[in-house]
Amino acid sequence: MFRIEILYCVERLEQLLNDPETLSKHVRAMARPNALEGVGSAEAPRGTLFHHYKIDEQGLIRWANLIIATGQNNLAMNRSVLQVVQRYVQGEKLTHGMLNRVEAVIRAYDPCLSCSTHAVGQMALKVQLLSPEGSVLDEVKRS
Numbered sequence: 001m002f003r004i005e006i007l008y009c010v011e012r013l014e015q016l017l018n019d020p021e022t023l024s025k026h027v028r029a030m031a032r033p034n035a036l037e038g039v040g041s042a043e044a045p046r047g048t049l050f051h052h053y054k055i056d057e058q059g060l061i062r063w064a065n066l067i068i069a070t071g072q073n074n075l076a077m078n079r080s081v082l083q084v085v086q087r088y089v090q091g092e093k094l095t096h097g098m099l100n101r102v103e104a105v106i107r108a109y110d111p112c113l114s115c116s117t118h119a120v121g122q123m124a125l126k127v128q129l130l131s132p133e134g135s136v137l138d139e140v141k142r143s
Helices: 002-018 069-088 097-109
Strands: 038-043 049-054 061-067 125-130 136-142
Touching: 038 125, 069 097, 097 125, 097 136
Parallel strands: none
Antiparallel strands: 038 049, 049 061, 125 136
């Protein structure tokens, strides 16, 4: 069934590509830069997105600055993880219960769709407890 649909699409595509009207000025719009710099913002489910672009005369992007929700939420997310650690880490031992709490914090801030859509308790995580010198005292992970 799908093969017939794919064959039809390929044949129709060939017809459109061979039709001179496809590339006529009435069908095909030629985009040209009307400004060499642009800034935009948009509300998204995870937070506000800010985009700032600079292009050259050919329309090629030469510079871009993106401020995305993960960057805006990073400080709050880090503070929440710190609160979990202060409450659930006793001495030099890490527990899987603490790992579950860290996962809940990460999901609360929804840093990205790939992190927020894992089944609860199945997000790949690795937490290391480091000494002041940087050596690993304990580690708990979930693949």
